[in-house]
Amino acid sequence: MPKCNKKKVIGIHELNAGDPIVADPILWDRESDSYTRRGFLKKSGLVAMTAALGGFIPFANKMTRGLIPAAFAAESEAFSIEGKEGLKVLNDRPINAETPPHLLDDEFTPAKHFFVRNNGLPPDPDTIGDTSKWELEIAGESCTNPQKFTLAELQKRFKHYTYAITLECGGNGRSEFNPPAKGNQWSTGAVGCSNWTGVRVRDVLEACGIKDNAIYIGYYGADSHLSRDPTKDAISRGVPMEKALEDESLIAWRFNGEDIPHLNGFPLRLIIGGWPASVSGKWLNKIVIRNKVHDGQKMNGQAYRIPCESVAPGAKVADEDMCIIHSMPVKSLITYPKSGVTHALKDTFEFRGKAWAGDLEVEKMEVSIDFGSTWQLAKLEKPVNRLAWQIWSAKLKFQQRGYYEVWARATDSKGTAQPTILPGWNPKGYLNNACHRIAVQVA
Numbered sequence: 009m010p011k012c013n014k015k016k017v018i019g020i021h022e023l024n025a026g027d028p029i030v031a032d033p034i035l036w037d038r039e040s041d042s043y044t045r046r047g048f049l050k051k052s053g054l055v056a057m058t059a060a061l062g063g064f065i066p067f068a069n070k071m072t073r074g075l076i077p078a079a080f081a082a083e084s085e086a087f088s089i090e091g092k093e094g095l096k097v098l099n100d101r102p103i104n105a106e107t108p109p110h111l112l113d114d115e116f117t118p119a120k121h122f123f124v125r126n127n128g129l130p131p132d133p134d135t136i137g138d139t140s141k142w143e144l145e146i147a148g149e150s151c152t153n154p155q156k157f158t159l160a161e162l163q164k165r166f167k168h169y170t171y172a173i174t175l176e177c178g179g180n181g182r183s184e185f186n187p188p189a190k191g192n193q194w195s196t197g198a199v200g201c202s203n204w205t206g207v208r209v210r211d212v213l214e215a216c217g218i219k220d221n222a223i224y225i226g227y228y229g230a231d232s233h234l235s236r237d238p239t240k241d242a243i244s245r246g247v248p249m250e251k252a253l254e255d256e257s258l259i260a261w262r263f264n265g266e267d268i269p270h271l272n273g274f275p276l277r278l279i280i281g282g283w284p285a286s287v288s289g290k291w292l293n294k295i296v297i298r299n300k301v302h303d304g305q306k307m308n309g310q311a312y313r314i315p316c317e318s319v320a321p322g323a324k325v326a327d328e329d330m331c332i333i334h335s336m337p338v339k340s341l342i343t344y345p346k347s348g349v350t351h352a353l354k355d356t357f358e359f360r361g362k363a364w365a366g367d368l369e370v371e372k373m374e375v376s377i378d379f380g381s382t383w384q385l386a387k388l389e390k391p392v393n394r395l396a397w398q399i400w401s402a403k404l405k406f407q408q409r410g411y412y413e414v415w416a417r418a419t420d421s422k423g424t425a426q427p428t429i430l431p432g433w434n435p436k437g438y439l440n441n442a443c444h445r446i447a448v449q450v451a
């Protein structure tokens with residue numbers, strides 16, 4: 009972190025966080041060009057910002073109006089839950105914890121760094137007992153031959169597959185929406201990509217018979233509702249049949265070659281890549297084949313839905329005008345270096361990270377050091393398999409000392425790029441795929 013006057017840091021941050029619309033004209037020159045959202049820092053704003061950041065800002069005239077410098081992002085607190093390291097806790101009942109970006113630098117996210125999003129209370133690990141006897145039931149009105157399999161039977165009867173799959177919570181990035189959306193205030197860390205081993209959903213469902221009228225699946229898990237009311241489910245979501253029957257959709261019992269961590273669904277989990285991770289049911293004990301859109305907990309109302317047509321920030325949207333989220337949007341992270349790094353002038357410095365695009369592939373990766381005015385191409389690797397994130401890297405050089413931000417932007421195979429600031433507001437704060445940015449001091 010830059011040396012800085014803490015009072016002033018908080019001053020600007022609070023000014024913006026309190027009401028960016030009021031803060032904007034105080035810091036920024038309103039008149040310059042209101043149409044393009046770009047303005048110039050007022051002299052007094054520039055002085056305050058420069059002091060707060062502890063140095064000259066070479067591209068100050070390129071900063072977008074209303075921007076809160078990445079250097080001000082809150083440091084993550086140490087958090088200890090068994091088996092997890094360095095995560096930032098957002099809630100402890102239910103447990104929700106996210107991963108700081110620099111801990112997502114591994115090609116595949118290790119168990120200790122994989123985020124946790126619980127809607128209810130996980131089953132007690134001591135009552136799980138012999139996992140080979142864990143039962144998975146396949147049922148539903150569109151299943152011709154409902155059956156139960158023990159985990160040992162699943163492992164024996166069906167072929168095993170391993171895929172690296174990116175899982176991202178639909179609410180990742182929620183904390184940036186304004187007006188704020190209720191729910192876990194995720195910043196960027198409700199995402200990870202690890203290797204999952206299991207059997208294909210398709211093979212198991214086909215063995216139980218899929219009726220012609222099947223259109224959806226739904227899952228149930230062994231966790232309980234926060235109220236502990238046994239008639240209520242913590243969550244029970246699903247996906248259309250075509251998505252469930254994809255090659256990469258798994259019923260998995262291995263995570264990076266080991267048992268699945270308890271909080272991530274041990275001993276059995278549904279893995280559906282590219283869609284909100286809420287469709288990847290943990291502690292999986294039942295899959296239903298449905299003749300209608302699954303109507304389990306958190307499938308209805310406004311949960312995991314966005315307005316079918318975009319709305320103004322703060323708008324009230326009727327349930328019937330909300331549509332179920334399918335694929336997640338294109339997104340990326342800078343995982344190295346950690347925001348706030350200081351680096352020597354004239355050395356080239358390598359930045360790297362991850363990029364993913366829901367059901368699609370990332371086709372192009374770019375970085376900017378001038379607040380998004382110009383972009384340079386980064387090197388982008390192919391995914392190890394469909395629905396796995398992709399590694400990118402870029403060597404950058406800075407011409408002057410001062411405060412910079414490095415921004416990263418991915419473009420998917422249909423040509424859609426990440427927005428540089430905030431995408432469309434929605435009542436529940438889903439799908440924020442704004443560019444990730446980090447602070448860099450060049451000394």
Ligand SMILES: Nc1nc2c(c(=O)[nH]1)N[C@H]1C(S)=C(S)[C@@H](COP(=O)(O)O)O[C@H]1N2
Pocket residue numbers: 122123124125126127128175176177178228229230231242243271272273284285286287288289290291
């Ligand atoms: N049984 C069950 N499955 C669940 C959940 C849950 O609370 N219970 N949370 C869902 C949500 S909203 C997300 S984002 C992912 C989180 O997976 P993780 O905790 O392994 O990161 O699991 C999904 N599957």
Ligand SMILES: [Mo]
Pocket residue numbers: 125176177178179284285286
């Ligand atoms: Mo989620």
